[in-house]
Amino acid sequence: MQTSVTSFNPTFAFNTLPPDWPGNFWLHWLVFTIILIAFIIVSVIMFIWFERRLIGRFQIRLGPNRVGPFGLFQAIADVIKILTKEDIVPQKADKVVFWLAPLVALVPVLMVFAVVPLQSGAMLVDLNIGILYVVALSSIVSIGIFMAGWGSNNKYSIIGAMRDVAQLISYEIPLVLSIVGVVLLTGSLSLTEIVGAQNIPFILLQPIGFFVFFIGSLAEINRCPFDLVEAESEIIAGYNIEFSGSKFATFFLAEYSEAVLLSALTATLFLGGWSGPLLPPILWLLIKMFAVFAIIIWIRSTLPRFRIDQMMAFAWKFLLPLALINLLLTSLQIVFWPEASSWIIVLLSFAILVALILVWSKSFKPGGNKVGI
Amino acid sequence: MTLKTEPFVINLGPVHPSTHGVFRLRATLDGEVVMDIEPIIGYLHRGIEKIAEGRNYKQDIPLTDRLDYVASMSNNLPYVMAVEKLAEIAVPERAEYIRIIMAEMQRIASHLLAVGSLANDLGTFFTPFQYMFREREKIVDLFEMVCGQRLLYNYMRFGGVSHDIPDEFIPALCKLVSTMPGFIDEYDQLLAENEILLARLKGVGILPKELAINSSVSGPMLRASGVEWDIRKVDSYSVYDRFNFDIPTEVIGDCYDRYRVRIQEMRQSVRILEQAIEQLPPGEVLAKVSPRLKPPVGEAYAHIEAPKGELGFYLVSDNSEKPYRLHIRAPSLINLTALREMVIGWKLADAIVIFGSIDICLGEVDR
Amino acid sequence: MGFRRYGNGIAKGMALTFKHLFRKPITTQYPEERLNVSRRTRGTQIIWNRDTCIACSACARACPIGCIDMSTSRGEDKKLKVDNITIDFGLCIFCGLCVEACPVGNAIFLSYNWEYAEYQRSKLVLSNDELLYSNTKQVSGYYHPDVEKTLPEQTLLVNRTNRGKPWD
Numbered sequence: 001m002q003t004s005v006t007s008f009n010p011t012f013a014f015n016t017l018p019p020d021w022p023g024n025f026w027l028h029w030l031v032f033t034i035i036l037i038a039f040i041i042v043s044v045i046m047f048i049w050f051e052r053r054l055i056g057r058f059q060i061r062l063g064p065n066r067v068g069p070f071g072l073f074q075a076i077a078d079v080i081k082i083l084t085k086e087d088i089v090p091q092k093a094d095k096v097v098f099w100l101a102p103l104v105a106l107v108p109v110l111m112v113f114a115v116v117p118l119q120s121g122a123m124l125v126d127l128n129i130g131i132l133y134v135v136a137l138s139s140i141v142s143i144g145i146f147m148a149g150w151g152s153n154n155k156y157s158i159i160g161a162m163r164d165v166a167q168l169i170s171y172e173i174p175l176v177l178s179i180v181g182v183v184l185l186t187g188s189l190s191l192t193e194i195v196g197a198q199n200i201p202f203i204l205l206q207p208i209g210f211f212v213f214f215i216g217s218l219a220e221i222n223r224c225p226f227d228l229v230e231a232e233s234e235i236i237a238g239y240n241i242e243f244s245g246s247k248f249a250t251f252f253l254a255e256y257s258e259a260v261l262l263s264a265l266t267a268t269l270f271l272g273g274w275s276g277p278l279l280p281p282i283l284w285l286l287i288k289m290f291a292v293f294a295i296i297i298w299i300r301s302t303l304p305r306f307r308i309d310q311m312m313a314f315a316w317k318f319l320l321p322l323a324l325i326n327l328l329l330t331s332l333q334i335v336f337w338p339e340a341s342s343w344i345i346v347l348l349s350f351a352i353l354v355a356l357i358l359v360w361s362k363s364f365k366p367g368g369n370k371v372g373i
Numbered sequence: 374m375t376l377k378t379e380p381f382v383i384n385l386g387p388v389h390p391s392t393h394g395v396f397r398l399r400a401t402l403d404g405e406v407v408m409d410i411e412p413i414i415g416y417l418h419r420g421i422e423k424i425a426e427g428r429n430y431k432q433d434i435p436l437t438d439r440l441d442y443v444a445s446m447s448n449n450l451p452y453v454m455a456v457e458k459l460a461e462i463a464v465p466e467r468a469e470y471i472r473i474i475m476a477e478m479q480r481i482a483s484h485l486l487a488v489g490s491l492a493n494d495l496g497t498f499f500t501p502f503q504y505m506f507r508e509r510e511k512i513v514d515l516f517e518m519v520c521g522q523r524l525l526y527n528y529m530r531f532g533g534v535s536h537d538i539p540d541e542f543i544p545a546l547c548k549l550v551s552t553m554p555g556f557i558d559e560y561d562q563l564l565a566e567n568e569i570l571l572a573r574l575k576g577v578g579i580l581p582k583e584l585a586i587n588s589s590v591s592g593p594m595l596r597a598s599g600v601e602w603d604i605r606k607v608d609s610y611s612v613y614d615r616f617n618f619d620i621p622t623e624v625i626g627d628c629y630d631r632y633r634v635r636i637q638e639m640r641q642s643v644r645i646l647e648q649a650i651e652q653l654p655p656g657e658v659l660a661k662v663s664p665r666l667k668p669p670v671g672e673a674y675a676h677i678e679a680p681k682g683e684l685g686f687y688l689v690s691d692n693s694e695k696p697y698r699l700h701i702r703a704p705s706l707i708n709l710t711a712l713r714e715m716v717i718g719w720k721l722a723d724a725i726v727i728f729g730s731i732d733i734c735l736g737e738v739d740r
Numbered sequence: 741m742g743f744r745r746y747g748n749g750i751a752k753g754m755a756l757t758f759k760h761l762f763r764k765p766i767t768t769q770y771p772e773e774r775l776n777v778s779r780r781t782r783g784t785q786i787i788w789n790r791d792t793c794i795a796c797s798a799c800a801r802a803c804p805i806g807c808i809d810m811s812t813s814r815g816e817d818k819k820l821k822v823d824n825i826t827i828d829f830g831l832c833i834f835c836g837l838c839v840e841a842c843p844v845g846n847a848i849f850l851s852y853n854w855e856y857a858e859y860q861r862s863k864l865v866l867s868n869d870e871l872l873y874s875n876t877k878q879v880s881g882y883y884h885p886d887v888e889k890t891l892p893e894q895t896l897l898v899n900r901t902n903r904g905k906p907w908d
Contacts, residue, residue, distance in 0.1 A: 058757050059503040061767040155383045159405070159721070224498060225569055233391040233494045234722050302757045303750065304569045305496025307722045308405055361747065369576070370718040371406045432804035435835040500757060507766050511898040518894050521780035521850070521882045527835045535840065536780065536883070541893065549898045563756045566749030664802070664841060 036113050043289075044256040048075040050290065051297050058301040079249060087245035090152060097151030102243070102250035105144025108137040109257040116264050117192050119274045119281035130191040131183060134265065135176055138220070141258060142168040145229065145239050148251070152242035160238025163308055164229040167219055170315035171226075175216035177323035181209040181330045182269050195273035203270040204346045207353045208326040210270045212319050214295075217262040219315070222255070224300035228308055259296070263289040318364050322356060380408055383721075387416045391494050391725045394735025398728070405720045410713050414706075417739040425699040430456055430531070430666050433699065437686075438525040440701065441737040443486050446479040446516070447679040449529035454610065454675035455686040456531050460668035465657040468533035469612045474546070474649050475516070475528065476677070477642040481553070482512040483680035484593075484635040487732035491632060492564060494729035495573055501563055508556050511549055518542055532660030543650060550646050557639055565636070574629035578715040578727035581626060588711040592682025592704050593634040594731060598626030604678040616648045628730040635732075667692055681705050681732055701740060705733035766897065775895040777854060779881040779888045782834045785851035786827050787879055788871040793847040795820035802841035807831035826867040829856070839883045852878040852891065 049064070049072055056063025064071035089098060115130040127133050142164050149161020183189055185205060186197040194202075203210045219226040230238035240251045267273055267288035274281035306314065329352065333345065386397035395416035401409040421440065425433045437452045438445040450472055457464060464472075489505035513523045519538055520528040528534055564570055580590070585598035595602055603620040605613045621637035623630035668690040676685035682704025689698040708731050716724045768775055777783075786808075795812040809826040834850065842848050853876070858864050873879065881888025 055498065057761050057765075059500050060507065060760050060763050061503070061765050062769070065769075155381060159383075159402075224496065227496065228722075231496060231722065233496055234725050236390060298754065298757065300498050301500045302563075302753050303497065304492065304567065304573060305722075306569060307573060307720055309720065310569075310572055357747070428804055431837065432802070435804050435833060435837070504760075507897070510766075511896070514894070514896050514898065517778040518780070518896070521778055521782035521836065521880065522834065525833070525835075527837075535836075539779070539888070545896050545898055552898070559756060563753045567753050568747060568749050571749070664798075 037110060039118070040110060040113055040257050040260060041253070043260050043286075044253060045075040045079075047256055047260055047293060048078075050293065051300075054294060054297045055301050058298070082249045082252070083246055085245045085248075087247060088242075090154070090242050092153045093242065094151040094153065097147045098242075099247075101144050101148035101151055102247045102254065103144070104147055105141050106250050106254040106257070108140040108144075109254055109261055112137045112261055113257075113264075115191055116261070117195055117268065117273060118285060126190060126192055128188070128190045131179055131189045131194070131269075134191075135172075135179065138258070138261065139168060139172055141254065144254070148243065149239040152239075154242050156235045156237075157239045157241045159235050160229050160231075160241070164222065164239065166308070167222075167226060167228065167311060167315075170312050171216045171219035171319070174212050174315060174319035174323040175220060177320070177327055178206075178209040178212040178216065179269065181206050181326050184327075184330050184334055191268055191273075195268055195275060198272045198275065200342055200346070201270060201272040205342065205349060206270065206326070206330070207349050208322055208356065209330075210266075211353065211357075212323045212326065213270065214266060215319060216315075217266060218296065218299070219311070221258045221262050223259070223296055225303040225305050226311055227300075227305055228311060231305055259293065260289065263292040263296070266292045313365070318360055322360065325356065378403070385725075386413075391729065392735075393490060393729070393733060394738075396733070396735055396738070398724070400721070400724060402721060405722075407716055407719055407721060407724045410716045410724065412709060412712055414709075414735075414738050417735045419740065421740045422699050422701060426696060429694040430668070430696060431664065433696065434529065435525065435527045438527055439736055440703065440740060441483075441679065441681060441684075441705065441734040442524060443734055444479050444483040444680045445524065445526045446475040446528060447483070447677065447684065449526065450476055450611075451675045451677045451679070451684050451686045453529045453531055454677070455673045455688045456666070456668065458673040458675055459671060459688055459690050460531065460662075460666060462532040462660055462662055465533055465660060466612070466654050467537075467656045468658045468660075470649055470653045471534050471538060471658060472529060473611055473613065473616075474646060474653075475519075475526075475534075477645045477649070478512050478515065478546075480642045480680045481639050482509045483732075484639050485509045487680075488560070488564075488632060488635055491628075491726070491729040491732070492570075494725050495570060501560065504556075504563070505560065508553065515542065515545055515549065518545070530659060530662070531666060532662045533658045535659070537658045543653070546646070547650060550643055550650065553643050554640065557636060557643075560636065565633075571629065573723075573726060574632060574730075575627060576625070577628045577719060577723050578730065579625060579627045580711055580715055584711065584714060585626060588707075588714075590682065590708045590711050592678070592680070592708065593631055593638060594626075594682065594708050594711070596620065597623045597630035597634045599624050604676055604683055608676070610675070610677060613645075615652065616645045618645050628726055631730045631732075665694055667694055676702065679704055681734065681737070682708055701737075703737040703740060705731075705735075705737040706740075709733055709738060766900065776892045777852070778894045779891040780883075781850070781852055781854060781880045782836050782882050783851035783854040783880050784829065784834060784856040785853060785877055786829075786832065786838065786871065787849040787851055787873050787877055788825060788827075789847045789849070790822070790872060792844050793822055794844055795822045796843060798841045798843055799838035799848050802837045804835060804837060805831055805833060808838060824868060825871060826865060827871060828865045830861050830864040836882055846884070849873075849879045849884065849887075850882045852880040 052074065053063040053071065064074040067073040067077045089095060112134050114125055115127050115133055145164045146161045149157040182194060182202050185202065186194045188194065222229045230240065240248060243251060264285065267285055271288045274285040276284035333340065380401050380403045383400050383402055384397060385400055386392040387395040392398065397413040397416065399411040399413060400407050421436055425436055434449060434452065437448040440448045485505040485508055489502035492501035493499060516526055517523045519536065519542060520526045580594065580598050582598045582600060585595050585600060591602070599622055601620050601622050604610070606620060618641045621634050621641060623634055670690055670692045672687070672689045674685055674687045676683050683702065684704055685702035687700040687702070688696050691697040712728060712731060715727050719727065797810050797812060800808040800810040807828045810822060811824045812820050813823050815821045836850055839848055839850055879887050881891050
């Protein structure tokens with residue numbers, strides 16, 4: 001706790017502030033929070049637009065192009081439509097839980113953004129346990145989802161919620177283990193220092209870690225091929241089946257902010273974050289975020305969905321061993337061969353990644369079979 | 374510690390994105406595992422068989438369009454064949470060829486829809502569906518050129534077809550036929566080897582050969598179970614005996630086999646189309662038939678290999694303008710009877726996929 | 741099953757969708773961009789020709805759902821004439837059997853126009869002069885080969901997509 005108190009020092013947190021910034025810490029906190037939330041909402045709107053346009057292009061159609069130039073305001077029009085819809089609460093719903101669920105899903109995601117470095121030092125707080133904070137808070141989202149599933153008193157939504165909990169618990173472990181590799185290389189849990197340590201992006205030094213982290217984050221944000229939580233062909237919309245109006249909008253916002261967050265985290269942890277030549281740092285971060293998100297969209301437009309048991313098997317039998325091996329190899333390298341040239345490590349780790357995938361693919365069997373009734 | 378669990382009943386449908394219409398599955402689930410399933414049909418019942426008794430023979434042709442509304446041409450064909458059998462009407466050769474061209478194009482279109490929506494049930498976000506709709510659109514364009522509408526064609530008549538094909542039809546069809554195999558290759562590239570798709574389809578929902586025969590399923594479902602049964606070969610109608618084509622069969626009878634059979638049937642249909650274009654003779658397309666057709670007293674049954682299976686029309690005539698009785702052997706309904714045996718024991722997600730792999734059309738199930 | 745092919749199939753599928761990024765969209769931007777429909781389009785109107793009609797009611801009898809209501813009487817010259825013809829386009833299924841049944845061949849047509857909408861169902865019921873040919877209603881070539889020749893050629897998707905070459 002001692003550490004976090006020091007890091008709440010405003011001058012430490014926001015280096016770009018002019019020294020004669022009026023007011024005290026709380027004014028800074030207020031202003032920066034508003035800026036941050038505005039940034040999240042604008043990037044969510046841009047992400048929605050980007051996803052719909054890009055999926056349209058993958059499907060040889062144009063995507064939304066009516067509202068505003070290139071359909072840029074489509075998401076805004078959707079928001080207006082959703083917010084003016086009737087807010088229906090089912091009669092048999094657990095009202096309190098039903099009301100709270102969207103907020104519990106949204107707030108942790110917004111809170112996590114406090115530590116994401118948008119550019120050098122530009123963040124609400126520079127926690128020196130930043131990545132731990134991220135991991136801890138982002139799992140709370142699934143409590144919101146489970147509350148939604150439970151509170152709406154609907155069989156489809158409870159199935160969806162149960163799937164989400166199972167999925168999150170399984171994928172959290174390889175996800176965190178893959179982050180540990182990055183932390184080992186940096187020697188710090190602070191996101192600023194992780195970005196600072198990336199002379200070569202960690203995707204080259206930690207390809208296995210990136211692979212596991214990326215797939216894990218797909219599952220974490222319920223994206224294809226792990227979108228079982230809201231599998232529209234099976235359980236229609238999963239946990240948010242009973243939600244409408246502004247509550248649904250909140251869930252939608254939470255889901256996409258999570259996507260923004262995971263893209264930002266992927267960029268920060270593995271792609272060098274805001275660092276880059278020529279362009280301003282915030283632009284570099286945005287470019288990297290959109291690149292990561294484009295790959296997520298590409299996957300979504302191609303792949304079918306896993307079945308629940310196959311998804312669990314994929315986490316425990318495929319990703320977890322890979323993450324553990326990655327952790328072992330990284331720590332061995334740091335302990336026994338710290339002076340190794342980076343490029344040798346790059347080559348070696350890619351070779352190991354290919355070898356591991358080849359070996360694991362042969363032996364991996366997803367999922368169960370028919371159950372005798 | 375033992376958890377106290379109990380099965381719960383869930384209604385899939387009548388309004389559900391994966392039931393391909395208004396169909397209801399009452400599933401008893403133990404967690405994710407389907408313990409029991411009860412199909413409930415009848416939400417789209419329009420009483421077509423009864424309505425048909427109140428209309429004259431020609432007026433029943435538009436009714437048949439509305440059975441399997443994604444394969445209307447294939448529905449017209451057995452009905453007019455049954456009436457022709459009843460009234461002993463000879464069909465000009467050119468008309469026979471045009472009918473076969475239409476039926477085979479319709480088979481490709483219907484299978485494209487079946488595979489596309491199966492991919493959607495698997496959770497691909499509309500991409501294979503969109504690609505397959507592109508090709509279906511081309512076929513529907515050609516149907517529109519011939520008969521003026523895109524879904525409910527009302528094209529076949531007793532003793533032929535209502536119009537001759539326009540001049541620009543054959544070049545367009547040639548172009549379609551020459552590009553189609555390439556597009557089918559693209560679908561294979563997209564779907565056939567995809568590991569997730571294999572994991573979801575291989576070995577899932579197996580319909581054994583004996584059960585397939587005993588439950589009287591037909592069409593791609595039967596052939597996927599390893600029975601080489603195709604009405605085009607075993608009870609050849611029209612001029613199908615003049616074409617060279619194979620009956621694709623598979624061995625196991627799981628969802629993947631049913632998907633493969635459909636893809637291969639599309640290739641065979643392209644082959645038939647190629648030959649039909651070559652052999653297409655000139656001449657009349659419609660024999661002279663009285664508009665107030667009164668077939669002699671008797672009964673007739675005509676069946677064809679429709680995209681979804683054996684589609685048969687049984688007609689009884691009492692020498693009046695209207696059929697005394699019309700009965701339809703709808704392949705979708707009978708294929709659906711095997712659903713329960715295939716689904717039990719699989720997960721909920723599999724139930725949707727198995728159901729999708731049967732490829733039913735609710736217009737035909739409920740009639 | 742499993743991943744025995746090392747995700748090769750997934751990679752192939754991803755390559756295919758990536759390839760589609762560079763193909764032209766097949767959709768059309770409807771109100772601005774209009775494709776020519778078939779020359780034999782069974783459009784959403786029925787056009788009646790009072791001059792050539794011999795009031796035989798063959799169309800009304802041919803209609804499978806009975807949406808054509810025609811009443812006739814003998815005029816002073818002993819010829820049948822149409823007193824009233826009413827067609828309910830809310831009922832009509834546009835099957836074209838009425839056009840085929842017409843013995844004179846040019847008294848009843850389907851329209852080439854296919855955009856027809858009203859705010860009230862009662863406005864879908866047209867009668868007598870409302871059914872006549874007008875500037876907003878074009879005759880379709882369905883069952884009328886002479887009309888068919890005058891109409892523009894249909895836009896076909898098969899001519900717009902060509903595998904192997906860049907899409908036009």
